Amino acid sequence: MTWETVIGLETHVELATKTKIFCGCTTEFGGAPNTHCCPVCTGMPGALPVLNERVLEFAVKTGLALHGTVTRRCKFDRKNYFYPDLPKAYQISQLYLPIVRDGALEIPLAGGGTKAIRIRELHMEEDAGKLVHDPWIDQTRCDYNRCGVPLIEIVTEPDFRTAEEVIAYLEKLKSTLQYLGVSDCKMQEGSLRCDVNLSVRPAGSAELGARTEMKNLNSFKAVSRAIAYEARRQIELIEEGKRVVQETRRWDENKDATFSMRSKENAQDYRYFPDPDLPPLELSEAYLERLREQIPEMADEKAARYQARLGLPAYDAQMLTGQKALAGFFEAAVALGAPPKQAANWIMGEVLRRLSADGLEAKDMTLTPGALARLIALVQEGRINRNTAVRVFDAIFADGGDVDAYVAAHGLEQVSDAGLVEAAVERVLAANPKSVADYRAGKEKAFGFLVGQAMRELKGQAAPQAVHRALGAALKQP
Amino acid sequence: MELYELTALELGACLRRGEVSQEEVCAAARARIAAAQPENNAFLTLAEEIPPAPDLTASPLAGVPMAYKDNLCTRGVRTTCASKILGNFVPPYDAGAVERLSAAGAVPMGKLNMDEFAMGSTSETSFYGPVKNPWDLTRAPGGSSGGAAAAVAAGEIWYAIGSDTGGSIRQPAACCGVTGMKPTYGAVSRYGLIAYASSLDQIGPIARSAADCAAVLDVIRGRDRRDGTSLEAPAGSLLAGLTGDVRGLRIGLPAGCFGDGLDPASRRAVQGAAEVLRARGARVEACELPLADYAVPAYYIIACAEASSNLSRFDGVKYGRRAEHCRDLGELYCKTRTEGFGAEVKRRILLGTFVLSAGYYDAYYKKALQVKALIKDAFDRAFRQFDLLLTPVTPAAPPRLGESLGDPLRMYLSDVYTVPVNLAGLPALSMPCGFDGQGLPIGAQLIGPALGDAAVLNAAHAFQLETGYHKKRPKGGTAP
Amino acid sequence: MKITEEMVDYVAALSRLALPEEEKADMAARLEQIVSYMDVLNTLDTGGVEPMSHVFPLKNVLREDRVIPSQARAELLAGAPEPDEAAFLVPRTVE
Incomplete structure (x- = not known):
């Protein structure tokens, strides 16, 4: 059955x-x-x-x-x-x-x-x-x-x-x-x-069986396990021809079982x-009207709006609205100019990673939406690269502080001076004639190696696109 | 004239004029108490030290010695409700009424004896022994505020604060020949009043005159943010409103209240009071007040139901007395409560538990709440025709000590004139209006519509301007 | 209304009162006398009457959500029959 x-x-x-x-x-x-x-x-x-x-x-x-x-x-x-x-x-x-x-x-x-x-x-x-x-x-x-x-x-x-x-x-x-x-x-x-x-009850039956009430459920996990245990216990009782007693039962987290509470209770x-x-x-x-007006936009409405107005995929919209504090953070960052999809990526990636690593709830984090918006802007402007941005994020997430000040203090801003990049590229080409020859012989992989060398020469502070451009130009020359 | 023969207002005036010192007044009170206490047992606790001389401009009653019924919580002073179960409970807070009186310069002399948890009409159910009536020490003083009425009657204090759930201020006032007032429900904060039946309990004064009662109420009435059922006081002083003018006042005499159940001497005295008011210009007429017979059963159902819940907190865990040698929690509860409560309290708890229990709620408790609505309605209709109602307070003279203990139902029935007022939440006052053949005082009850406290007091004041019953003192051995 | 000793036992248990065996019959008789008297209410037709739990016209009495300093713990525990320095004590109730 x-x-x-x-x-x-x-x-x-x-x-x-x-x-x-x-x-x-x-x-x-x-x-x-x-x-x-x-x-x-x-x-x-x-x-x-x-x-x-x-x-x-x-x-x-x-x-x-x-x-x-x-x-x-x-x-x-x-x-x-x-x-x-x-x-x-x-x-x-x-x-x-x-x-x-x-x-x-x-x-x-x-x-x-x-x-x-x-x-x-x-x-x-x-x-x-x-x-x-x-x-x-x-x-x-x-x-x-x-x-x-x-x-x-x-x-x-x-x-x-x-x-x-x-x-x-x-x-x-x-x-x-x-x-x-x-x-x-x-x-x-x-x-x-x-x-x-x-x-x-037997599937299809319209009548309700005798029920038990389980108390002391203090986590979603406990709820799931108690339901599984109690359903199995009741089914076994009935299949053995016994009767389910209507009573209150206590869930014991440690023993992973429910126990009858004293009949007196x-x-x-x-x-x-x-x-x-x-x-x-x-x-x-x-x-009632006054309170009705105070009811904020709920998760479902928010998620629908994120998709329709901000062009987010359904998955992103649901993730962001799962916690009110997260959605609030997202909306504030967008209001400060962060492109929605990029803000969403940062939040679902780095923010959730750090929250989970630090055992924090979104509403308890000290990172400000302004800091995230600024970080995204710096990447967009090509002033820092993505890897640097993550480094800055981690530092600011833990200790707070101003994004621009941190970047300046640690000399993280990308080298955007074309002359410096070209000079570095020239040094790399001079130092790696074999790779240059390989590339010219058609080995595409050598290009990647040369980019890496150039980045190292520039201490990682160059925009990758600028290095690509300069290297490509230099290699085209005979 | 001796100090104890003055009213509270007269004594307050003497103090302000400097005709008598605070020390002399307190010494006089202490001497009266020392002489009377062995006879009437009115006090349960005597104030150990007299507080510093109050600011005599604080109120017309500043400096006047008084006392509280022992169900009002007093910070730092033992509060027992005359029950064994509270042991030596010392509240860490004052009742709202106590706070207001302290600020008005009241001089408390101690705490007054009563029926245990205010459950009784004779002041005999106290764990600390019965109170005796100063007019006849073989009789009960009425209850439950018997200590309050006896102490005022015996001239030990000039006024007292009592509580009235079904007549507990008015009955002892009538039995002891003093004036007592139960204000409109909500007029005085119940915060710190140890609850018997929360929907019926009300704090009020017992004093020597309606004017004294007005002065006390001026101090204690008004809204208290800690009691959600307390009311904003109507503007104006009750004392200042006592003109004694009752011309044109329509006073109804409910015919049903003057039937066979009433002692003939009482009937004559109350009707005499009506005549006095008529002579001063009031229009006095007989009237109907239907359903009064249903009030006593409805009252006992509601009061006991609430009491059974209110008294559950006395369980030997947080305060008061705990039974010894209990093996487990169940025994701790049971032994503590069985040993701690007296017979009448237990009876009412059981009765209240019964009327609320599964299967009986609708037949008793809900029914009683419906009857309460009908009784309120009957009063509302009466007050469309009349400004006040005049009735007896008790069916007969106070019983001899011990006489009514064996027959609780008979004791309940003696509440017939007072409980309807509590069910309807109305103001009512008991004033002395004569004596029976044995020289025992008789009271008359004036009942007003909700918030009509001023009219009740003014009619009583008019009566007292005309008569001297309220000035009579028991002759008994309370001479200083 | 008949009040049996079993009913007395039931309400006594709910009230956490223990009546000695020899008092039960008397208590049952007393309660029956009083309850029978209360049965007079059944002669009154209350059909359609709204039960009146609160007699006064007050409603919506509310308090602002503002913290008021709590009472000193020592004062709250001072009257307890068996406290320690921090709590009220009772015989074993939970594991």
Whole structure:
């Protein structure tokens, strides 16, 4: 029998606000335990939440970008459960009236074409704290720095059939969130996390099988592997005549397997009810319009524009728009006069090479678009050659500084004085009579050798075309 | 005349005129407290040191000794909610109302006893022992702000700050013969008030006169950016607005509030109050206020539901008391909470958990929120015809100590006149209006429309210009 | 509405309260008395009535996204039953 895997995703995204969702504490990552805390986010008696306006803006913008319907009258609810990472013993979330419903995100399919993944809802909520076990004292430490960091949870319909689709969705979601500027989506810092709901069914069946929910997936790799593992596990169970139990399972990165979480955590009664401390939200059309206007051009639109207006190949356009910071860098360099295709080549070549070698994200690099534009201009003007340009690029990429100043300080400018080139060529011809004879006897290879010698004579600072020209002219003479 | 016989405003004026020194005033308060505390147990914590003499120009109440109900957080001063579970919790912050009073020159003498977590109508559920009524030490002072009302009645302090979720300011004020006001929901910041039921809780004054209450409210009301449910105060001083002029004021007497459930002495006293206001020019008429019978069940569903969530944070992890010798987290939660909460609090947590639990939410919690909407509607309709409503505060004189502990439902039913006001978020005041056959004080309740706090206070002030009930003091053994 | 001891056990577990065996029957009876009284609400037709979670007319109360200095850690930990110098401690919860 062939089996079909049915997957739905719940993605938690930490929003890139300066402060927490309900208090003025910083959201900065890291920090000594419990130093980004106040009575509100540690659940002290009598402390009250007040909503951060930026959280609402970010949630609404994301909803609009995902083509969702914004809930114009919405509220927050309390989700009640006891756990030491939740100091109030309830999480402020949204159950009854989530801020956004019925969205969609279009993903590219491996075999070409696209597929729309339906988004059931998007809601705002607060993050929990961090628990770290200390084996020396056999106690768990509660750090509430992350408590109250704003999250949006984006829930899809069970529209995925493969791990590839899930990854394509996550890539696309990440790009969308980054373009909106609502999250930096750093999976390693936990600012993008997802839970995977998975079930299997005989291919062609319309009914859904019993599903499991996998938590603790902190990388795209983990998502892929957990899906592969869990689908195989469920299929094997069914083929052995056993039953899939609806439960929550934890993905263990090290063991490369999922494990059932205690059944207690499966049977929950969260007793949601509207949070009386937070007045309801009523969003006007004018408010939505203002946010709609703030939504920037997204990756797909950008890529289409790069092809149509700037004449870039589809591949280049997609590469450049894959990261918002890269696209921004490209556009700035072009605006400063760099020819689009050359700027694209430099970015896809040297820039990505250095980013990957240095383990950097595009948004963190110090190289300026102006420096790249100037470098391209110098090559075009024939003042430095391409190899020199790469040398300059590497130096500037690492240490910053001015392109022209670097070229001058290191004497890298090409020799463009025809007299100097001719003199060098003459010296080379005089010193290599055999090669000259070979060339004249029809051995084309000798020309290349002579060019190399001339370049060496000129310390690599001559324009190759000028050397070619001078050498060709000299050899034509008897 | 003794200092303790003055109102807060009168004492403030004496201080400003230099007729009495700050030291003398504080010494007088300390002496009264020392004498009364062993009898009525009104205080849970006494201020160790008296703060430096305040700027007497800060407010009309500057320099006047007062105290806070022990569910208001006070920076550096133990705050217990009269519960074992909070242990010796010392908040690192002040409640919004406390901050404002400090800036206005209030002189806090300590923290006042109450029902545990403000859950009760008799001030007997305190872990630190019951408060006793200064008018009759064998009786309860009403609750939950019983310590506040008793301390003001006994002349230990000139005013107190209490909280009212279903009558917790008005009932003890009525039982102790003092004046207490629950302002419009949102008038006073709840920041730092340890929540019982967030949608109903409101902070307010208990004092010797409506004028004192107006002066306190002038200080504590207004928007606080830390409480999203707090309201901007309407312009103008409440105190300055007390003209005592009630001519043409339309006052409704809801017929249902004067039925069989009401003690005859109370009925006579409240109707007498109506006559006094009529004599000063108010137009007093009987009216209908439907659905009042549904208010008590709706109130207990909503209040307990919110309480079950609000009190979950008391888990022995971040503050307060933790049970000893717990093997694991589950036991830590369970033992801490089981040992830390008293019987009434546990009952309300269980009730609240039940009405929110899967399968019962719609039948109870959602239903109660719908009834709340209907009750709000009934008040809105009444206030199209009337400026104020006048009702009793309690069905009968305060019970004898211990009498109501065995019968929680009976205790809940005694809230029938006060809880509708909280459900609708309205301002209401309790003022002394007479005594029953045993010499126990009786209160009358004035209810106004939302944000009609000024009208409520002015009508009470008019009544107090005409009568002397609010000046009566218990004779009991509280002589200095 | 009948309140059984099983229901009492269920809500007690959700509330993290442990009732001694000998108190359960009494608590069930008390709760049943109160809940039965609350059932009076069922005599009221509330069809079409919007549940009112917030009684006041306030809406859209928002805070600017501006950092306010956090509270000193020592002050937050001062009231904890079992802190170390940096954190609140609980029995083993995670591996």
